[in-house]
Amino acid sequence: MPSTASAPDPTMTRIVEAVQLGQTGAAAEARQLLTALWDEIGPGDDALHRCTLAHHLADLQDTLDAELRWDERALAAVSELTDDRTQRHLPSLEVRVFLPSLYLNLADCHRRLGNPDPAREYLARARAHLAQLPDDPYGEMIRAAVCEFVADDPTDHRRR
Template sequence: MNDQMALDPTMTRVIEAVRLGQTGDTAEARELLTALWDELGPTGDALHRCTVAHHLADLQDTLDAELSWDERALVAVSELTDERVRRHLPSLEVRALLPSLHLNLADCHRRLGNAGPAREHLARSRDHLDQLPDDPYGEMIRTAVRDFDADDPTDHRGR
């Protein structure tokens, strides 16, 4: 955990919940993040809402629920400013969040059999690839976008 996160108790709670989910306790992780979402409310900090919704999408039992959370993350990111994200991570820009958020939406739409919206979100993801950092995370997203097949609903390589 970096110093910025230590100063942000909400992000610390998000990270703790995400770790629970990664160890297999998805129900508890989902419960913690849902409670945090409820605390934040519709006018809460946009970075927090975007982060919570992004991670909640991965913890859903249905594709419709996953899509709903992915859409909430995209709405929240539209309310973010570079100034706000830089308070969390000085090198971060809002546009750097968009490739992953759109890729998640493309993947969800693909799995739902919605090839048109999947292609649309994939194109939006590609539009922002130049904003990704030159690090393992950035390379992971670039590779996923390159390998994505919007017309194949059985292909689950997104994210």
């Protein structure tokens, strides 16, 4: 995500570089870099850094339990995040656009772990926040993922 902020954020730059490395197939190396960065910044650091790190670390885990823990950390960090902070990174970014994706990730993780009740609860939260998404490719991607999740969920009787 390009930043139009006046000064580059070195931590966000490192996160983006590690994520891009993971997207090239070097998931283990990306996970190692992001985990080291997580250890470096600590639990009291910038909520944007923690949310972004945890969100991307979840996708790089080898087990569903580990993925769930990172997804939960991302959601916990977003609760401390403010629009003022996100907009210092990217002027148009608002905290509310994080929520549908974070809730959807938790729903998906719980579904794959065989926990239908929390999966449905998080899916309902994701759906409740869809209107907050921008009308852009990111918003379309998250809306489509929610629709796909519902279509793939045999326990969701609303689709029948």
